[in-house]
Amino acid sequence: MKVYICEICGDAYIGSEKPANCPFCGARSNFIKDGAEARPIVNESIEISEESRKNLMETLDLEIDANAIYLCMAGKAKEYRITAMYKRLAKVEMEHATIVTKLLGLDAPEAKESACPDSDIENFKKTIELEDHATNLYREFVKKSAEKNIKVFFTALAQVEEEHGELIKGII
Ligand SMILES: [Fe+2]
Ligand SMILES: [Fe+2]
Numbered sequence: 001m002k003v004y005i006c007e008i009c010g011d012a013y014i015g016s017e018k019p020a021n022c023p024f025c026g027a028r029s030n031f032i033k034d035g036a037e038a039r040p041i042v043n044e045s046i047e048i049s050e051e052s053r054k055n056l057m058e059t060l061d062l063e064i065d066a067n068a069i070y071l072c073m074a075g076k077a078k079e080y081r082i083t084a085m086y087k088r089l090a091k092v093e094m095e096h097a098t099i100v101t102k103l104l105g106l107d108a109p110e111a112k113e114s115a116c117p118d119s120d121i122e123n124f125k126k127t128i129e130l131e132d133h134a135t136n137l138y139r140e141f142v143k144k145s146a147e148k149n150i151k152v153f154f155t156a157l158a159q160v161e162e163e164h165g166e167l168i169k170g171i172i
Contacts, residue, residue: 060109062134074090094109
């Protein structure tokens with residue numbers, strides 16, 4: 001067994017091999033390093049510009065909303081597989097919100113409640129919409145970020161949200 005650390009969320013993964021994606025924030029394996037080599041972005045305090053601060057606050061709201069709606073969808077799903085998937089998506093989105101609060105030095109995020117459609121198919125469509133929106137927004141934020149760590153953060157997040165969209169497109 002070895003200790004691997006995700007440079008996006010800073011969480012440790014203990015296992016015999018590096019996972020393809022961080023189980024906590026979903027970042028791809030290129031962001032996961034051997035424990036001794038990892039330099040997580042959440043551990044480095046950097047100056048954050050007004051522009052990046054604004055983009056991170058928008059990200060925080062979006063991720064907290066995503067957590068809430070996915071928990072609602074988990075509760076509406078007819079199949080356990082879908083319930084479990086939405087619970088995991090909700091946790092990943094809350095992890096994204098948590099990373100933002102660490103980058104900005106804020107208190108941990110508070111979960112909200114949300115309504116959602118009753119049918120799985122409506123929820124899948126809504127999920128694809130939300131994930132496509134997040135992917136495009138974070139790609140824009142990559143371009144607008146002057147700070148290397150913030151650029152890295154939005155690059156990783158854009159990939160995660162894109163993969164979430166692909167996951168749902170593969171189900172419907
Ligand atoms: Fe991670
Ligand atoms: Fe997210």
